Amino acid sequence: MVNATNSEFKQLKVAVIGGGLGGMAAAIALRRAGHIVSIYERRDFRLEVGASISCAANGGKWLREWGVDIDSGRPTHLMKLVMRDWDTGKILNNYSLEEYEESWGIVTLLHVPSVSREWFKKNANVCRVDMHEMLMQTATQEEGEGIPCSVVIDHIATACDAEAGTVTFANGETISADLIIGADGIRSAIRGLIGVTPDIKSANQTCYRCNVRREDIQKLGLMPDSTDPAIQFWGGYTKEGLSQYYKIVMSPCAGEEIVSFYCFMPTEMTNHTKEGFQFAEVPVEEMIKGDYSRLDPQCIGLLENSVDRMPWRLYVHQPYSHWTRGRVGVLGDAAHPMMPHQSQGACMAIEDAAALGLIFSKNYHFTRDVRKGLELYEAIRKPRATRVQAASARATENLNERIGFSSLSAPEKALAALENKLTVNEMNDYNMATHVAKEAPAFSL
Ligand SMILES: Cc1cc2nc3c(=O)[nH]c(=O)nc-3n(C[C@H](O)[C@H](O)[C@H](O)COP(=O)(O)OP(=O)(O)OC[C@H]3O[C@@H](n4cnc5c(N)ncnc54)[C@H](O)[C@@H]3O)c2cc1C
Structure with a gap:
């Protein structure tokens, strides 16, 4: 039996390297699971990217589960996807999201990550909370379940001993942790330090x-x-x-x-x-x-x-050989960078974070063996993230491969499945808690 009693649960000291969207999500998930989390970020957050980010229900449901104040990010609730002709702007296709909330229990959301915060300071009278700030607030505030996470800025990770569980920064400081999460983005240092050679x-x-x-x-x-x-x-x-x-x-x-x-x-x-x-x-x-x-x-x-x-x-990027070594696991763009055409990069990072929160929760023994827990994490997350990564590459070649439009061009769900296209249903029907429960016995201690 995999389920652990509360007395078997061990509170972990967790170091999250990188305080972007995935790092903040992981910090929240692991805080909620009862751990002590520190986030180490190379810079001071003034230079976040001010582009829109859409957060579909498969990501949004975890924000809701963790008690993130989604409305503080002033989200736009998307109602449709519109495909237009390049030359004339004529509408060629229209995928309605009107029934999205009824079907998936949450609206599809659109946020702006940070630089816009600076932009608003310069250009408007109000300063708004964006997606990154919203996550950081949830991770660090007193309210909510768990111990508030600490954020340490101006710390650039340069070395890591995965077996010993240590990370060294450019300023010479070395820290140790029971669990180290490499959330350091597309040009990840941690990924290289655990022996991954990207094929790019x-x-x-x-x-x-x-x-x-x-x-x-x-x-x-x-x-x-x-x-x-x-x-x-x-x-x-x-x-x-x-x-x-x-x-x-x-x-x-x-x-x-x-x-x-x-x-x-x-x-x-x-x-x-x-x-x-x-x-x-x-x-x-x-x-x-x-x-x-x-x-x-x-x-x-x-x-x-x-x-x-x-x-x-x-x-x-081709799928990587491995995502974990010893006490270290990578997530988000450090683990599965993808073309942006499914709008799923951040959602996949949020799902990675959710998997870590489930695996290292009081429901399992994995806080007693972090390595096994990370092996389970990779087994749970890699197939799904790799599938989305491949679908994002296909949508580069043809917009009809994009989730939403993929169901229009193959209206019958069965046909879409036959063509192996990624669909809204596949993304949103997924039940990660059930998946973890099913796979966990094979990784039991
Ligand atoms: C054009 C485009 C549009 C996109 N639109 C969407 C969208 O609509 N929806 C969606 O879900 N996704 C979208 N994405 C993808 C999404 O932005 C990324 O997948 C997501 O931000 C990844 O989060 P992350 O935490 O892994 O990396 P990041 O958010 O990049 O965070 C990495 C963090 O690590 C820090 N760091 C780096 N190196 C170190 C180090 N050595 N030491 C310490 N800290 C370090 C960085 O400063 C940064 O803060 C888009 C991507 C692109 C390119």
Whole structure:
């Protein structure tokens, strides 16, 4: 029998390396499970990314479970996905999310992570809480179950002994912990320190992100429906000489006060090579070029009046050989970086965090053997995250592979399953607690 009695539960000292979305989620999950958690972050959070982030029900349900004050993030509740023609903006497809809450018990949400906080300080009278702040608040506040987590900034992890359970930082400090979670993102150091050699190649597509203010949209008189609670797409499929790598993803966020854009294009059109998000504002001409000349004039009009234009260079990672070693496990982008086309990267990091919270809870023996618990974590999480990673790569080539549109192009659920497409049902019907309970006996001590 795997279930442990309360007396067998051992409170763990946990070190989370990286205080991004996944690190904060892991800290909350492990705090709720009864552990003492410290988060070590390389910087001071002033430079968070100000792009929109959609949080589907498979991620949102855990935020609710952990008692995160979701409304404090001023979420936009999405009502539809709209597919538009690149040249004309004509609506080609429409996937309604009206019944999403009834079906999955939670609305699909859209938030803005931090820099927008700085942006709002500069541009508006109110300072809003964003998704990252919302998670950090839940992790560190007195209220709520468990011991408040501590956050230690300006700590860059440079070395790690997975067997001994120690991490050393660039400032020379070394800490020890029973459980170490590498949540240090796409260029993870912890991943390398546990012996993973990533197989990475440049993606065929790259991205720029930017924002347009609602007041500017109103002044311009362009696309009044851009602030509707929807994600709208242009392009993303081949058409009359247009590459599928041209794609726009537009959605309102921050209480509909800004409209956030992801602008994709073939990689050869950028000079940026460093993976991930860069804090370097680019001129509008760098973003609007090539076949952007034939983009829907309404959309181009908005992009010409955008602010916060910054590159987000994309690389494709093959699934990693392993995610854990000794007392160390990686999660989120450190474990399974994916193309952004399923809007699931952060949701997968939240699910990773949830798995850790379940495995190292009072219901199991794994607080007595962290290594076994981490083996179970990898067994639970890797197949699902790898499947989403692969579906995200497929959606780079064809927008019809995106969750939501995948059900429209194959209306019968059975047909979608036959084509092995990722569907909303597959993402949201999943019951992780049952999965952990089923697999745990094979990893029992
Ligand atoms: C264009 C684009 C759009 C996206 N849109 C969505 C979306 O709509 N929905 C969604 O679910 N996901 C989306 N994602 C994915 C999502 O942003 C990521 O998957 C998510 O942020 C990963 O969280 P993380 O905690 O693993 O990494 P991060 O949030 O990147 O956090 C990593 C943290 O570790 C810190 N760190 C790094 N190295 C060290 C070190 N050596 N020592 C200490 N700290 C360190 C960093 O400073 C950072 O704070 C998108 C991604 C892209 C590229």
